[in-house]
Amino acid sequence: MLRHPGESADGVDKAAPAISEITDDALMLRYARGDKGAFEALYRRYRLPLYRYFVHGTGDEATAEELYQDVWTKLITARGHYKSTAKFKTYLYGVASNRLVDYYRRTSVRNNAVHMVNAAPSSPMLEDELDGTRILSRLSEALQRLPLEQRSAFVLQRETGFSVAEIAEICNTGVETMKSRLRYAVRKLRKDLRSDYD
């Protein structure tokens, strides 16, 4: 269990109010000067959404773990060069987005995954067969069937709460293009996940 910086062994979080008021950028700059507690505070803020971003983005927990650690390692390694010219959150997810795209480019698993999923569609899921594990599986497959750009944009929006403009900036594209990607992503997911009943 990751303990909050300043949290004592008895669970009383004496420094929590102070830490919670410190901005991400200030924490990152403190970490760049060697403050380990600042890193832990930042890590605590972003660990779960970033991990979910990769799990949903790749559909594979082992790959997600690898990419997740890569991003934090890059942040740790580059801390001395960090400049607060952009919001830390934008910086972090920019690194994550690039890592995800880079992973698919290097391994070409996107095409393989689409081929595999299309080749072996799940059997229809009837109401009386509803099972949580199968729901998760269906959702994961539907996400993997999305084009990478749409999937990355949709997952970024869900995990970060970024505006369309911020996601467009991270993905290095225009706002209108991003709006279209997000709209298509939701439409395709809805169609895919409801296909058993159409």
Place this chain on the structure above:
Amino acid sequence: MTDQDELHRHWRALQRDDDGAVEELYDAAGPKDVPSHVDAAVLAKVHDTLNWWQVRWPVASAAVVVLAVTSMIPLGLNPYDDSKMSRFETAVFSPEWDRALTRQHRAEATRLIEAFLNTALDENEFRKSWRRLTHSGPPIELDEVLMELDLHSDESSRVYRALLSDKGI
């Protein structure tokens, strides 16, 4: 409501084509926490990196300070006497002092030439003294010294002859 119930509820909403059902199903799905071994790997990385920095940076800083201090010690002495500092180092660390030394050195060269021309200073002695002088400090431009002295051409030739016979000029 358990996670399973939550998933079922959103799934049914999706089948009814409710607004926002896709997004709500997505939010309810996926990991609820980061595996502890993943946390441990990241935090170990940051601890290792900081430990490297915290341990080695003070050592490196101390080494730089010691080097800087020891290299500055000769500045308190005549660098040309003890040969502890090169002319380049003197010019870099103390340019004013270097210029003063050059002026002083040229003045000594002038006095030596005048002594050779105006007294009974032996040619060999003049050469030896000149060699000691030129080897103990900043280089001396003989032509400039002779021009400053505004010597007659015979006297300049005499100085040249005396020093040219010594290959060290």
